[in-house]
Amino acid sequence: xxxxxxxxxxxxxxxxxxxxxxxxxxxxxxxxxxxxxxxxxxxxxxxxxxxxxxxxxxxxxxxxxxxxxxxxxxxxxxxxxxxxxxxxxxxxxxxxxxxxxxxxxxxxxxxxxxxxxxxxxxxxxxxxxxxxxxxxxxxxxxxxxxxxxxxxxxxxxxxxxxxxxxxxxxxxxxxxxxxxxxxxxxxxxxxxxxxxxxxxxxxxxxxxxxxxxxxxxxxxxxxxxxxxxxxxxxxxxxxxxxxxxxxxxxxxxxxxxxxxxxxxxxxxxxxxxxxxxxxxxxxxxxxxxxxxxxxxxxxxxxxxxxxxxxxxxxxxxxxxxxxxxxxxxxxxxxxxxxxxxxxxxxxxxxxxxxxxxxxxxxxxxxxxxxxxxxxxxxxxxxxxxxxxxxxxxxxxxxxxxxxxxxxxxxxxxxxxxxxxxxxxxxxxxxxxxxxxxxxxxxxxxxxxxxxxxxxxxxxxxxxxxxxxxxxxxxxxxxxxx
Amino acid sequence: xxxxxxxxxxxxxxxxxxxxxxxxxxxxxxxxxxxxxxxxxxxxxxxxxxxxxxxxxxxxxxxxxxxxxxxxxxxxxxxxxxxxxxxxxxxxxxxxxxxxxxxxxxxxxxxxxxxxxxxxxxxxxxxxxxxxxxxxxxxxxx
Numbered sequence: 001x002x003x004x005x006x007x008x009x010x011x012x013x014x015x016x017x018x019x020x021x022x023x024x025x026x027x028x029x030x031x032x033x034x035x036x037x038x039x040x041x042x043x044x045x046x047x048x049x050x051x052x053x054x055x056x057x058x059x060x061x062x063x064x065x066x067x068x069x070x071x072x073x074x075x076x077x078x079x080x081x082x083x084x085x086x087x088x089x090x091x092x093x094x095x096x097x098x099x100x101x102x103x104x105x106x107x108x109x110x111x112x113x114x115x116x117x118x119x120x121x122x123x124x125x126x127x128x129x130x131x132x133x134x135x136x137x138x139x140x141x142x143x144x145x146x147x148x149x150x151x152x153x154x155x156x157x158x159x160x161x162x163x164x165x166x167x168x169x170x171x172x173x174x175x176x177x178x179x180x181x182x183x184x185x186x187x188x189x190x191x192x193x194x195x196x197x198x199x200x201x202x203x204x205x206x207x208x209x210x211x212x213x214x215x216x217x218x219x220x221x222x223x224x225x226x227x228x229x230x231x232x233x234x235x236x237x238x239x240x241x242x243x244x245x246x247x248x249x250x251x252x253x254x255x256x257x258x259x260x261x262x263x264x265x266x267x268x269x270x271x272x273x274x275x276x277x278x279x280x281x282x283x284x285x286x287x288x289x290x291x292x293x294x295x296x297x298x299x300x301x302x303x304x305x306x307x308x309x310x311x312x313x314x315x316x317x318x319x320x321x322x323x324x325x326x327x328x329x330x331x332x333x334x335x336x337x338x339x340x341x342x343x344x345x346x347x348x349x350x351x352x353x354x355x356x357x358x359x360x361x362x363x364x365x366x367x368x369x370x371x372x373x374x375x376x377x378x379x380x381x382x383x384x385x386x387x388x389x390x391x392x393x394x395x396x397x398x399x400x401x402x403x404x405x406x407x408x409x410x411x412x413x414x415x416x417x418x419x420x421x422x423x424x425x426x427x428x429x430x431x432x433x434x435x436x437x438x439x440x441x442x443x444x445x446x447x448x449x450x451x452x453x454x455x456x457x458x459x460x461x462x463x464x465x466x467x468x469x470x471x472x473x474x475x476x477x478x479x480x481x
Numbered sequence: 482x483x484x485x486x487x488x489x490x491x492x493x494x495x496x497x498x499x500x501x502x503x504x505x506x507x508x509x510x511x512x513x514x515x516x517x518x519x520x521x522x523x524x525x526x527x528x529x530x531x532x533x534x535x536x537x538x539x540x541x542x543x544x545x546x547x548x549x550x551x552x553x554x555x556x557x558x559x560x561x562x563x564x565x566x567x568x569x570x571x572x573x574x575x576x577x578x579x580x581x582x583x584x585x586x587x588x589x590x591x592x593x594x595x596x597x598x599x600x601x602x603x604x605x606x607x608x609x610x611x612x613x614x615x616x617x618x619x620x621x622x623x
Contacts, residue, residue, distance in 0.1 A: 040495060042495075066495045066496060067494060067495040067496060067497075068496055068497075069497060069602045069603075069604030069605075069620055069622060070602075070603075070604060073495075073496050089602075089603075089604075092622075093599040093600045093622045094599060129594070130594035130596075130597040185556060185560055188560050188561075189559060189560050198597075199594075199597045200597055200623060238559055238560070241559075241599040241600055241622075242556075242560070244600065245552060245600045245601075248603065249545075249548075249549065249552075252541055252545055252603070253541060256541035256542070256545075266603075266604060266605065267544070267603035267604070267606060268602055268603045268604040270603065408495045408496050409495070410495070411493035411494050411495055411498075412498060412596075412623065413491055413493055413498075414493055439593070439594065439595075441595060441596070481597075
C-alpha cells in the first residue's frame with residue numbers, strides 16, 4: 001500500500017483517509033526524520049490502525065516512530081467506548097514498559113571518580129539479563145497482591161515512600177486489576193521476576209544533568225545543573241509478555257469465524273469490542289501487568305539506592321534520592337478527552353508513547369499542577385536523555401501523548417553487522433561512559449548508531465507543541481541485561 | 482556447532498526479529514521453525530536430553546497453528562527453563578498437530594541466551610506452500 005503524505009506544517013504530516021481507513025493518520029515529526037523513514041513500514045502501520053472500528057480523531061505517530069508489529073512503535077490511537085475496541089497489540093507484550101527518573105542532592109563531579117565502582121556494584125546488586133530471576137520469590141497470594149496493588153505493594157514492604165506513589169503515573173496502580181483473569185502460565189512467569197531489570201533495551205543509567213532549558217520547571221522537578229541522577233527503564237517482564245500472548249490467542253480464537261475480522265490488514269491488530277466481556281477481562285489482566293511493572297520499578301529504585309549508598313558509604317539523608325516521576329509507554333487507558341466539544345471517556349492506546357499532561361490537569365500531583373507532567377525521554381546508550389513538561393498542545397492534538405525515546409533506525413542484525421570489529425564498550429568508555437552488560441550481543445544491538453537522533457525527536461516534539469524541554473541529561477554509566 | 486542456516490534466513494526488522502523458514506513439507510517446516518527459533522534464542526550447544534514430552538496443539542488455521550506451536554516451545558524455556566533440543570512431528574493438519582519434544586534442562590552457566598524472545602507474534606505471519614516446498618514468515622518480539 002503506497003502511503004501518501006501531505007505536509008501540513010514543519011512538524012505535522014497528514015496521511016489522508018483513503019480506502020478502508022476510517023480516519024486520517026497524523027504524524028508528528030520534522031522533515032529530516034520523515035526522510036529517514038525510507039522504506040520502514042511504520043506509515044502503512046499508521047494507516048492500518050486507522051482502519052480499526054470506533055477510532056476517534058486520527059491514528060497518530062510520534063517522531064520516534066518505526067516498524068512495530070500491528071501498531072507502529074510510537075503509535076497512539078483512541079477509541080470510542082461504544083463503537084470502539086481494545087487491541088492487545090496496541091499495548092504490546094511488555095505491558096507498562098516505562099521509565100523512572102531519580103535525582104539526588106549529589107554533584108556529579110564528586111561521583112565521577114566512583115562511576116566504575118558504582119556500575120560494578122549495580123551490576124552485582126540488580127538482577128538483570130534475559131529471563132533473569134531476582135531476589136524475590138512470590139507466593140500465588142503475594143503475586144495476586146502485587147497485581148492488584150502495584151507500586152503500593154512495594155511501599156508497604158518498606159521499599160519506598162508514599163511520596164514515590166504520588167510521583168508515579170496513576171499513583172503506581174491501575175484500579176480494576178483482576179488476578180482471576182490471569183493464566184497459570186502468567187503467574188508462573190511472574191513468580192520470580194519481580195525486582196529484575198530485564199534485557200535488550202532495558203537499562204539502569206547513571207546520569208548528570210547536563211543542561212537546564214527551563215529553570216522554573218527544573219526547580220519544580222528538583223533538577224539542577226551538574227546534579228547526579230539515575231534513570232531506570234524496565235517493564236512487566238515475563239508476566240506481562242504472557243498476559244498479552246494469552247489474550248491475543250483468545251481473541252484470535254473467539255473471532256476466527258467472524259467476518260468482521262477477516263479484513264484485518266494485520267492479525268496482530270486483533271481486537272475485542274470495548275463493550276464485550278473479553279475486552280473487560282483483557283483490561284483487567286493488563287492492569288495486573290501494569291501494576292506488576294510499577295512494583296518492579298519501585299523495587300529496582302529502592303535497590304539502586306541501597307547499592308549506591310553502599311558503594312559511596314552514604315546515608316539516605318546524604319544521598320537525598322528522590323523520584324522525579326515514573327511514566328509508562330505501553331498501555332491502554334480509559335481517559336476523559338474532549339471530542340467535538342464534548343467530554344468522552346476514550347480507550348487510549350499508547351504503544352511506545354508517553355502520557356504528557358498539561359499544567360492544571362487534575363490527575364497530576366499537586367506539586368506538578370503548575371508545571372505540567374514530567375515527561376521522561378531516554379536517548380540511546382551513548383547520548384542524552386531529556387526531561388520535558390506536558391502541554392495543552394498534547395491534550396488538543398495527541399490525547400495527551402508524546403514520544404517515548406529515540407526510536408530505532410537499524411535492525412538488530414544491521415547493528416551487529418555495523419559493529420563488527422568494533423569494541424562498543426571501549427568506544428563508550430572513550431566518551432566517558434562506563435558500560436556493563438550481561439549479554440554479549442546487547443551492546444552491539446543497542447549501539448548509538450542503531451537509534452535516531454534523540455535531539456531531533458525532542459525538537460520535533462517541542463516544535464509540534466506536545467511537550468517543552470526542561471532539562472537534558474548525559475550518561476555516566478550504564479547497566480544492561 | 483554449525484548453525485542451521487540452510488533451513489532459515491533472517492529478515493531485518495527495525496525493532497524486532499523475523500525469519501523465513503523452509504521445509505520439504507508441512508511437518509518438516511514446523512520442525513525447522515522450532516529449530517530456528519531455538520537457535521535464535523540460545524547459543525547452540527550439544528545438550529543431554531532429560532525428557533520427552535508429547536504435545537498437541539489446536540488452532541484456528543495454519544498461521545495460528547505455527548504461532549501456537551512456537552509459543553508452546555518458547556514457554557517451555559521462558560516459563561520452565563527447559564530447552565527443546567529436537568522436535569518431531571507425529572501428525573499435522575491445517576489446524577492441529579501432534580509432536581514429540583525432546584528437552585534438556587537449561588544451565589545458564591553453560592549456554593548463553595542470544596536474544597530474549599518475548600513472544601511469537603501474528604505480525605505478517607504467513608505459512609504457505611511455495612512451489613514444491615513450504616515456507617513460513619514469522620516475526621518475534623525481542
